[in-house]
Amino acid sequence: MEEAVRLEAVSKRYGSGRSAVTVLGPVDLCFTRGSFTAVMGPSGSGKSTLLQCAAGLDRPSAGRVVLDGTDISSLGETARTAHRRRATGFVFQAYNLLPSLTAEQNIALPLRLDGRRPARGEIRRALERVGLADRAGSRPGELSGGQQQRVAVARALVTRPAVLFADEPTGALDLATGRELLRDLRDLVETPGQQGLGTVVMVTHDPQVAAFADRVVFLADGLVAGELHRPAPEAVAARMAALGGARGRAVPEAARC
Known part of the structure; x- marks a missing residue:
């Protein structure tokens, strides 16, 4: 299958000499078009670093x-x-909306930064897609946490990215709102023609959230430590619990698409 993202021997180090600390890798992974992947692992396992390197937000030290x-x-x-x-589009856990801009203006920002003028109705359709057509003129402080996250999702999608990266997208949401957002992401993978999107890569710590994905990749000590396909939440939770006794053991099969 066609690849949307491939990481080859990617590693990330901070510092130099004897004080250098490797927080990721080397990692080999690929994510195919039309796939929904969750990335999980203990705190400090390199999940967010992996996401940032894959998305081009950070440059790997090697690979x-x-x-x-x-x-x-x-x-x-x-x-x-x-x-x-x-x-790419990127959904941050902290939303990263500009407080002085309206929802409509926040969504249009990536296009304007890229030197493009939003087409007539384009931003309005993006708001409709996330159920906020009536909040176009609202600023972030006038929106609930769930609504702010939906604006962040619309902003990430407005450029019609090939890949959507999401770092703990449901972390600050209540259960019902989080599940609704996950269903939206699921729909975006299954109906890519609506936004030109076919791939989602999501970091999460929650087995219930990870179970919405087609594939769950596990990290431990910055290395790939296995994967599951279309797992139940109980299987994800069991694998996470087992990582305590298998940290740092990379599984070569996990690099396959």
Whole structure:
């Protein structure tokens, strides 16, 4: 199957010499188009670092990242940023909405940063997609946490990215709102023609959330420690519990698409 993202021997280190700390890798992983993958692991296992390197938000210390057909590891900062803006959407746990802008203006921001003027009705359709057509003029402080997260999702989708990356997208949401958001993401994978989106990569700590994905990849001590396909929440929870006795043991099969 066609790959949306491939990581080849990717690692991330901080510091230098004897004080250097490796927080990720080396990791080999790929994510195919039309897939929904959850990334799980204990605190400090490298989940967010993996997501940021895969999305081009951070540059690996070593290895190669191919994002939507382009080796972003070989690009300069300006070119990498431009490709990331076109190819990806990113949903942050903390929303990262600008408080002085309305929902409509926050959603339009990625297009404007890329030098594009939103087409007539484009932002309105994005708001309708996440059920907030009547809150276009509301600022973040006038919205609930769930509504702010939906604005963040609409903002991530408005550029019609090849890949949506989400870091703990339900972490600050109540159960009902979180499940509704996950169903939205599930729909976006299954009906990619509506937004040009076919791939979701999501970091989560919650087995119930991970079970919405087609595939769950586990990390431990910065290394791939196995994967499950279409698992029940109980199977995810059991694997997470088992990681305490198997940390750092990478499973080569997990690199396969």
